[in-house]
Amino acid sequence: MASLSFTQIKTKNPVAEFAKAHPKTGLLRSRRVGFRVLASETQKEPDLSVTVNGLHMPNPFVIGSGPPGTNYTVMKRAFDEGWGAVIAKTVSLDASKVINVTPRYARLRVGVNGSPKGQIIGWENIELISDRPLETMLKEFKQLKEEYPDRILIASIMEEYNKAAWEELIDRVEQTGVDAFEINFSCPHGMPERKMGAAVGQDCALLEEVCGWINAKATIPVWAKMTPNITDITQPARVALSSGCEGVAAINTIMSVMGINLNNLRPEPCVEGYSTPGGYSSKAVHPIALAKVMNIAKMMKSEFNDKDYSLSGIGGVETGSDAAEFILLGANTVQVCTGVMMHGYGLVKKICEELKDFMRSHNFSSIEDFRGASLEYFTTHTDLVRRQQEAVKQRKAVRKGLQSDKDWTGDGFVKETESMVSN
Numbered sequence: 402m403a404s405l406s407f408t409q410i411k412t413k414n415p416v417a418e419f420a421k422a423h424p425k426t427g428l429l430r431s432r433r434v435g436f437r438v439l440a441s442e443t444q445k446e447p448d449l450s451v452t453v454n455g456l457h458m459p460n461p462f463v464i465g466s467g468p469p470g471t472n473y474t475v476m477k478r479a480f481d482e483g484w485g486a487v488i489a490k491t492v493s494l495d496a497s498k499v500i501n502v503t504p505r506y507a508r509l510r511v512g513v514n515g516s517p518k519g520q521i522i523g524w525e526n527i528e529l530i531s532d533r534p535l536e537t538m539l540k541e542f543k544q545l546k547e548e549y550p551d552r553i554l555i556a557s558i559m560e561e562y563n564k565a566a567w568e569e570l571i572d573r574v575e576q577t578g579v580d581a582f583e584i585n586f587s588c589p590h591g592m593p594e595r596k597m598g599a600a601v602g603q604d605c606a607l608l609e610e611v612c613g614w615i616n617a618k619a620t621i622p623v624w625a626k627m628t629p630n631i632t633d634i635t636q637p638a639r640v641a642l643s644s645g646c647e648g649v650a651a652i653n654t655i656m657s658v659m660g661i662n663l664n665n666l667r668p669e670p671c672v673e674g675y676s677t678p679g680g681y682s683s684k685a686v687h688p689i690a691l692a693k694v695m696n697i698a699k700m701m702k703s704e705f706n707d708k709d710y711s712l713s714g715i716g717g718v719e720t721g722s723d724a725a726e727f728i729l730l731g732a733n734t735v736q737v738c739t740g741v742m743m744h745g746y747g748l749v750k751k752i753c754e755e756l757k758d759f760m761r762s763h764n765f766s767s768i769e770d771f772r773g774a775s776l777e778y779f780t781t782h783t784d785l786v787r788r789q790q791e792a793v794k795q796r797k798a799v800r801k802g803l804q805s806d807k808d809w810t811g812d813g814f815v816k817e818t819e820s821m822v823s824n
């Protein structure tokens with residue numbers, strides 16, 4: 402499916418073009434998704450800056466498309482607080498077709514005995530894309546780029562299954578001076594009848610056609626945002642990259658039903674007594690997002706390792722450690738959406754410091770020093786069995802623990818089980 406001989410037909414931005422032509426200038430990222438760790442001998446202040454598809458960011462933290470990128474005021478705030486880049490709330494040509502409901506959020510908390518005051522770990526939304534007029538959003542993108550010419554503003558876009566509509570949207574948004582596009586092929590709720598969002602991302606034939614239209618028109622880098630609501634996320638990711646996209650972003654929200662109110666038997670979030678499945682985000686989705694990103698990174702490493710393709714990890718990031726995990730799996734950037742809704746824009750300062758602490762503890766001086774470093778430790782279950790049998794064989798000579806579970810005494814099951822592994 403993947404085509405390594407894909408020919409770029411776009412005229413990219415000059416910085417990206419220069420970087421592609423002059424890889425030794427250091428403008429381009431390393432071609433590797435996974436590599437060995439290099440520790441420097443003298444400890445310097447870790448450098449969080451990244452250059453992705455020719456776009457330079459002071460740190461890898463990107464505002465994920467959603468409420469934190471709704472309007473000029475909040476996006477300006479994100480730049481002022483120090484976010485590496487901002488992805489605006491998804492826009493389409495005709496906002497009058499986008500009709501939101503209230504309430505549109507429901508939360509999952511962990512609290513003692515189901516206390517409603519517990520920490521939020523899961524967040525469901527049935528929010529659609531931006532319902533603000535496109536003209537207004539375009540004016541705000543332009544103003545932001547005029548005021549912050551060196552900062553990276555990415556427009557998230559979504560349209561119907563209509564080539565002319567996609568071309569018009571791309572043209573109008575590009576004129577504002579935004580640095581890149583993220584294509585929303587992944588919104589899980591609303592408007593599937595218009596073949597929008599996940600309806601495209603879940604159908605590889607449709608995706609290939611739409612990516613073809615987009616990449617023939619766009620002259621700035623394009624990231625395809627993937628839905629996790631599909632059996633094998635590497636399939637649409639492969640289609641997007643071989644159809645001309647420069648990067649993949651994953652994941653959008655996971656299809657969910659937050660719960661049922663046991664007093665009135667109605668589902669949440671409840672709109673006039675009814676609900677509809679929504680998109681799940683926040684801490685609870687982080688392990689699922691890591692698995693999806695790992696699968697995409699492995700596929701990219703084996704099939705798309707020859708070009709400047711990028712990967713953006715998204716899902717449940719609230720700490721520098723959460724971000725380090727995505728980067729260790731090969732992500733170039735890390736997006737945060739619900740985390741900003743809960744903790745505010747100042748969160749970026751905390752996660753930058755935490756990521757630097759992690760880097761110091763390993764003597765990493767740049768993001769590239771550890772990007773993809775954990776990828777090689779994923780294998781199949783069959784291989785785990787083979788490795789363990791091999792290790793057991795090698796340790797046979799120094800028998801310390803029990804031989805098998807027939808020898809368990811019942812005193813300390815965990816200790817006895819572990820002693821079998823060291824046999």
Ligand SMILES: Cc1cc2nc3c(=O)[nH]c(=O)nc-3n(C[C@H](O)[C@H](O)[C@H](O)COP(=O)(O)O)c2cc1C
Pocket residue numbers: 465466467468490491524526528529530531557585588626652653654681682683684686715716717718736737738739740
């Ligand atoms: C309320 C809400 C609205 C969202 N709206 C959009 C959107 O307009 N476009 C989009 O691509 N993703 C949207 N997302 C998805 C997020 O960008 C992100 O992919 C997802 O929430 C997982 O990341 P998180 O756990 O950091 O929130 C939205 C998420 C939330 C919670």
